[in-house]
Amino acid sequence: MAGKGKAPTFDQLVDALRAQSFDVASSSAASNAVQVSKHGVAAVLAPSGAGKGEGSAATLVITPGILVKNEIARLLDRGYQKFIKTSQYELPATAAQLQSIHVFTEELNLVTGTMGLYNEALGTTSDLYQYDRLRGRETPTPAARRPWELEGSH
Numbered sequence: 580m581a582g583k584g585k586a587p588t589f590d591q592l593v594d595a596l597r598a599q600s601f602d603v604a605s606s607s608a609a610s611n612a613v614q615v616s617k618h619g620v621a622a623v624l625a626p627s628g629a630g631k632g633e634g635s636a637a638t639l640v641i642t643p644g645i646l647v648k649n650e651i652a653r654l655l656d657r658g659y660q661k662f663i664k665t666s667q668y669e670l671p672a673t674a675a676q677l678q679s680i681h682v683f684t685e686e687l688n689l690v691t692g693t694m695g696l697y698n699e700a701l702g703t704t705s706d707l708y709q710y711d712r713l714r715g716r717e718t719p720t721p722a723a724r725r726p727w728e729l730e731g732s733h
Contacts, residue, residue: 589626592636592691599690608640614651619676620683621646624691637691643684645676654680 606614612625623641644651647665655662661672688695
């Protein structure tokens, strides 16, 4: 019976990403973090312990998103359409952009050895969900005064 192999280090993982034609550059998002990009999509990885996904050599600090003017955009779902959102822009997402994010995420998971989730395998998942019918429900409204309650104390 074959034993489990030794997990690669973060540096070995970065080298494996370069071998799979990912562009790797340093990032200021976290200490020792690198920005990995391919197909016009990028994500930021850091050594384990700096983000989510303990148990692997790297963790995602910033989830995959389209590169817009050297900024990783977040995917925003408004219920009727998905949008690419940056600090300055909010643009409707095209089918090609969503497919690029999906392909990038699958390739990144394959190289890093991260387990893919069922809902991610079906299609692209969003970072934010803001449905228009739910807008305004975040702030609680004060309860109406009941007729039997007195306005002042005795």
